[in-house]
Amino acid sequence: MSRLIALAAIGLGLVGCQGLILDPAAEEGRSADREADVADPLTVCESFDVGDLGMRRLTRVEYDHTVRDLLGAAARPGTTLSEDGSAGPFASNSRIKPSETVVDQYRLAAERLAHEVDLSSLLSCDAAAPSCARAFVTRFGRRAFRRPLESAEIDRYVEVFELGATAAGASPEDGARLVVEAMLQSPYFLYLVEVGGEEGEQAIVPLTQHELAARLSYFLWSSMPDAELDAAADAGELATLEALDAQVERMLADDRAADMLDSFHRQWLDTARLDREEKDEALYPTYDDALVRSMWDETRAFVSYVLRSDARFETLLTASYTLGDASMAALYGAGHGGGEGVRRIELDPRQRAGLLTQAAFLTSHSTSTDSSFITRGLFVRERLLCQTVPDPPPDAADNPPDLSETDAPRKEQWSRHLIADECRGCHTMIDPPGFAFEHYDAVGAWREQVGGWDVDPTGELVGAGDADGSFRDALELVRTLAQSQDVQRCYALQWTRFGLAREPAEQDACSVAHVRDAFLESGGDIRELIKAVIRTDAFRFRRAAREGSSS
Amino acid sequence: MKRFTRRRLLQALGAGTAALPLVPLLEREVEAATGDKRIIFFFTPNGLYRPGYDPSGEGRSFTIDPDRSLGPLIPYRDDMLVLQGLDNEAWFRDPHRPPDHGFRLTLLTGDASKFLYVRDSGANFNTIGNISIDQFIARELAAGTPYESLLLGVMSGGFATHRKLFARGSEDAVPVIDDPRQLHTMLFTDAGLDLEQLERVAARRRSVIDVVRGDLTAVEARVGANDREKIEAHLDAIRAIELRLDAASCAPVDLVDANAYPERGTLMMDMLVAALACDLTRVAVLNWGSAGDTRFPWLDANCDWHALAHHSRSAREQAGWRDQSELYAGATRVDQWHAAQMAYLLDELGERGIRNDTIVIWLTDQGQGSTADGVSTSSGSHDRRNLPVTIVGSGGGYFDTGRLIHYRSRPLNDLYVSLCHAMGLEHIRSFGLPEISDGPLPDLTG
Numbered sequence: 001m002s003r004l005i006a007l008a009a010i011g012l013g014l015v016g017c018q019g020l021i022l023d024p025a026a027e028e029g030r031s032a033d034r035e036a037d038v039a040d041p042l043t044v045c046e047s048f049d050v051g052d053l054g055m056r057r058l059t060r061v062e063y064d065h066t067v068r069d070l071l072g073a074a075a076r077p078g079t080t081l082s083e084d085g086s087a088g089p090f091a092s093n094s095r096i097k098p099s100e101t102v103v104d105q106y107r108l109a110a111e112r113l114a115h116e117v118d119l120s121s122l123l124s125c126d127a128a129a130p131s132c133a134r135a136f137v138t139r140f141g142r143r144a145f146r147r148p149l150e151s152a153e154i155d156r157y158v159e160v161f162e163l164g165a166t167a168a169g170a171s172p173e174d175g176a177r178l179v180v181e182a183m184l185q186s187p188y189f190l191y192l193v194e195v196g197g198e199e200g201e202q203a204i205v206p207l208t209q210h211e212l213a214a215r216l217s218y219f220l221w222s223s224m225p226d227a228e229l230d231a232a233a234d235a236g237e238l239a240t241l242e243a244l245d246a247q248v249e250r251m252l253a254d255d256r257a258a259d260m261l262d263s264f265h266r267q268w269l270d271t272a273r274l275d276r277e278e279k280d281e282a283l284y285p286t287y288d289d290a291l292v293r294s295m296w297d298e299t300r301a302f303v304s305y306v307l308r309s310d311a312r313f314e315t316l317l318t319a320s321y322t323l324g325d326a327s328m329a330a331l332y333g334a335g336h337g338g339g340e341g342v343r344r345i346e347l348d349p350r351q352r353a354g355l356l357t358q359a360a361f362l363t364s365h366s367t368s369t370d371s372s373f374i375t376r377g378l379f380v381r382e383r384l385l386c387q388t389v390p391d392p393p394p395d396a397a398d399n400p401p402d403l404s405e406t407d408a409p410r411k412e413q414w415s416r417h418l419i420a421d422e423c424r425g426c427h428t429m430i431d432p433p434g435f436a437f438e439h440y441d442a443v444g445a446w447r448e449q450v451g452g453w454d455v456d457p458t459g460e461l462v463g464a465g466d467a468d469g470s471f472r473d474a475l476e477l478v479r480t481l482a483q484s485q486d487v488q489r490c491y492a493l494q495w496t497r498f499g500l501a502r503e504p505a506e507q508d509a510c511s512v513a514h515v516r517d518a519f520l521e522s523g524g525d526i527r528e529l530i531k532a533v534i535r536t537d538a539f540r541f542r543r544a545a546r547e548g549s550s551s
Numbered sequence: 552m553k554r555f556t557r558r559r560l561l562q563a564l565g566a567g568t569a570a571l572p573l574v575p576l577l578e579r580e581v582e583a584a585t586g587d588k589r590i591i592f593f594f595t596p597n598g599l600y601r602p603g604y605d606p607s608g609e610g611r612s613f614t615i616d617p618d619r620s621l622g623p624l625i626p627y628r629d630d631m632l633v634l635q636g637l638d639n640e641a642w643f644r645d646p647h648r649p650p651d652h653g654f655r656l657t658l659l660t661g662d663a664s665k666f667l668y669v670r671d672s673g674a675n676f677n678t679i680g681n682i683s684i685d686q687f688i689a690r691e692l693a694a695g696t697p698y699e700s701l702l703l704g705v706m707s708g709g710f711a712t713h714r715k716l717f718a719r720g721s722e723d724a725v726p727v728i729d730d731p732r733q734l735h736t737m738l739f740t741d742a743g744l745d746l747e748q749l750e751r752v753a754a755r756r757r758s759v760i761d762v763v764r765g766d767l768t769a770v771e772a773r774v775g776a777n778d779r780e781k782i783e784a785h786l787d788a789i790r791a792i793e794l795r796l797d798a799a800s801c802a803p804v805d806l807v808d809a810n811a812y813p814e815r816g817t818l819m820m821d822m823l824v825a826a827l828a829c830d831l832t833r834v835a836v837l838n839w840g841s842a843g844d845t846r847f848p849w850l851d852a853n854c855d856w857h858a859l860a861h862h863s864r865s866a867r868e869q870a871g872w873r874d875q876s877e878l879y880a881g882a883t884r885v886d887q888w889h890a891a892q893m894a895y896l897l898d899e900l901g902e903r904g905i906r907n908d909t910i911v912i913w914l915t916d917q918g919q920g921s922t923a924d925g926v927s928t929s930s931g932s933h934d935r936r937n938l939p940v941t942i943v944g945s946g947g948g949y950f951d952t953g954r955l956i957h958y959r960s961r962p963l964n965d966l967y968v969s970l971c972h973a974m975g976l977e978h979i980r981s982f983g984l985p986e987i988s989d990g991p992l993p994d995l996t997g
Contacts, residue, residue: 083726097784098788100791103788108736108737108740167751169751182759186762187766188766278844369868
């Protein structure tokens with residue numbers, strides 16, 4: 001447990017909210033000793049070491065993408081699988097154990113996929129021919145297990161083929177189907193199994209070329225390697241950092257990388273929850289499934305566009321343009337030029353700047369009836385600054401009070417509610433960056449007034465490292481955040497989590513530091529950031545099994 | 552208990568093809584035998600609106616007003632126990648007492664939650680860490696049914712903690728099956744196949760399991776301790792699936808489109824009853840709705856369940872109610888509608904002749920959704936004491952039913968021990984935190 005708490009101290013560390021506003025002098029002292037005060041295990045890079053990644057099971061999205069690439073399957077069986085675990089904001093099954101339910105779901109999905117698969121593209125020989133079983137198992141197994149099979153494994157799956165082909169009423173092709181059914185349930189398919197290579201005396205061992213190829217493709221594409229990556233792994237061509245960089249360049253240019261960028265930002269911004277976010281129809285009559293899709297498409301297209309242009313983090317947070325369809329242009333009160341598709345939209349720079357002023361983020365950080373300054377403020381603290389805000393005290397009301405009175409501006413109404421010191425401590429941290437976004441309603445549209453009072457987006461950020469200071473409005477706040485090294489460190493840490501699909505451990509200190517430094521040195525270049533994650537020891541090495549358990 | 556497996560059926564028939572025309576009829580041979588005890592945990596979130604629920608009177612003379620929440624269950628009054636004064640005591644004792652809706656993490660375990668994850672957002676800081684009563688009973692019963700338990704949900708997505716009610720003692724919650732299509736495939740996938748076809752399917756599956764098990768074992772030998780736990784869990788799951796291969800299929804329920812909450816509820820209940828009737832399991836959970844965002848437009852209560860439970864202004868505004876009394880009436884309609892679902896479930900169990908062997912217990916996670924009057928602008932917090940408990944079924948005469956019993960603040964743990972006893976697990980003396988569990992509830996038995 002202590003290690004997990006220590007991990008929470010990544011970046012700017014735990015926000016000890018209590019007493020902050022009660023004693024400003026003490027808070028000043030705290031900030032000054034922050035470095036000394038919160039021992040950050042991930043800043044101490046002393047020796048070559050990596051944490052225990054753990055065998056990671058495919059997530060639902062990875063499962064879908066993998067069967068698409070492996071079988072050409074159009075079905076999306078991932079939606080029938082139980083929920084994934086998480087690493088920070090990101091889906092990851094590196095920690096959780098499989099439930100009986102999910103294993104049964106794998107079985108049902110495998111039976112269905114094997115039954116429906118178009119064998120013509122997978123079976124290059126006549127299934128009835130004597131050598132075909134072995135050829136099929138070798139070839140299909142190579143792709144399903146993401147490595148060449150050992151000869152004993154081939155023998156065992158050939159037996160499965162023969163059993164399937166010779167059962168009463170079966171055809172020779174049924175042998176191939178049974179192999180597909182079985183391989184889709186094998187741990188070598190369902191997990192990224194990393195046990196290869198000679199362990200010897202070393203506590204840290206390099207991944208095999210095939211293991212590395214799988215980590216690459218599941219990071220950059222959420223799917224299995226393609227033929228070119230397979231070939232590179234077979235030829236041992238992923239052994240140098242330069243060769244890795246070249247693969248990353250190639251893979252980032254592929255459409256599948258757009259899925260990955262979308263997936264990262266969708267999870268980081270927590271916009272996926274829009275699929276079941278209802279809004280009050282009377283207040284937001286234009287809000288429907290189609291608008292939600294447009295919001296998602298906007299963020300996806302925008303992120304992808306930025307990566308192809310200057311790839312800078314600052315652009316992501318401050319651009320005064322976006323890419324959207326006509327409904328998004330209408331929501332922003334901007335021109336679109338008509339037509340169906342997504343196109344570049346120039347926005348009013350006095351109203352909009354980057355991702356945090358886009359509808360997908362603003363809408364998902366709102367309630368069904370109004371904006372939510374608390375969830376917006378928490379996002380700044382937790383996901384932009386990587387701070388850990390303690391849970392509210394047990395007896396806190398878990399619904400924010402209604403602030404729809406019109407006798408006073410909302411901020412003032414709210415401060416009346418925050419009487420208890422135990423509330424004010426944290427809310428002084430959370431609320432100001434949230435109130436900065438009050439110009440945007442529950443679907444992200446601009447408004448001048450709330451409850452008959454002019455919006456007051458001014459405020460001051462405290463306890464946020466180099467982002468501290470007062471701001472006039474959300475635009476100024478966002479610009480400050482975009483330039484903050486603390487925010488950039490946090491963004492780098494989020495990518496490290498995402499790339500490794502787990503929480504970095506103490507042993508990953510050097511890897512975390514490497515990613516952070518590379519990102520800062522590049523001037524906030526996201527492509528360099530992605531490459532840096534892949535260049536880390538944590539990405540390319542693993543702990544030997546006998547060392548493996550560090551709980 | 553009599554169980555007919557396909558294999559035994561085949562043996563009984565001499566496995567000859569001549570017997571095959573009989574087969575479709577024999578599907579129904581796997582009826583649950585009378586005398587085998589079953590239990591269904593009927594769970595709704597957000598507490599109940601108590602003035603609309605609490606019956607009047609006490610003991611045997613309690614009466615249910617037909618217009619109030621329990622009205623639909625009046626036909627079952629004499630087979631019912633209404634229990635008051637039971638507390639989620641474990642939450643109060645939890646050293647990592649989870650805030651907010653975290654009290655669900657201690658609700659069914661009667662034990663402390665676990666403090667596990669780095670909190671990034673939402674409720675992942677604490678998690679359920681012990682075995683929940685449903686899983687405990689299933690494990691202790693060891694009935695040898697194809698499914699040790701079935702956990703079904705009716706659109707129960709939503710708050711993460713809402714789904715983390717059920718666990719087997721590790722930190723990973725047992726998933727609830729929300730998707731009717733998936734449940735249908737699980738339960739009835741082989742329905743309509745004749746015995747010979749079924750044998751062939753089972754043989755295929757057996758060969759797949761053999762080779763998968765071989766791969767798992769090979770991996771297990773080469774990984775560290777953390778990963779070995781995952782492989783062990785995977786192997787356990789494979790073993791459970793293998794045991795099911797010999798189970799006969801049940802007569803299927805029609806898989807109708809059910810995208811609205813009421814229809815979905817009916818479909819899940821129909822499948823549940825079918826599964827119990829052909830003895831696929833003895834322990835089930837029916838997890839109703841999403842605590843956060845289920846709405847009830849057909850009850851003139853078109854507002855978030857959570858906001859409704861808080862009696863909040865936002866609920867009034869969403870539903871278009873003029874005042875608080877309209878809100879309370881709406882909350883009562885929602886509770887009453889769920890009572891009607893429980894009545895339907897009981898009726899259906901009766902149709903299949905297994906109602907008398909089945910305990911249906913309606914549990915919710917709070918005393919009342921709000922401790923506040925709802926008139927002020929601030930909404931109250933959820934109440935973790937005096938949870939309403941409604942049981943129908945005597946557990947083969949274990950409970951002395953037809954009574955309302957008011958306890959003076961007893962932990963839910965006592966109720967859970969009583970449930971164990973009612974299910975024939977008389978050796979269980981305590982459940983959950985030992986300091987608050989020393990036996991069953993008093994005055995319950997006949």
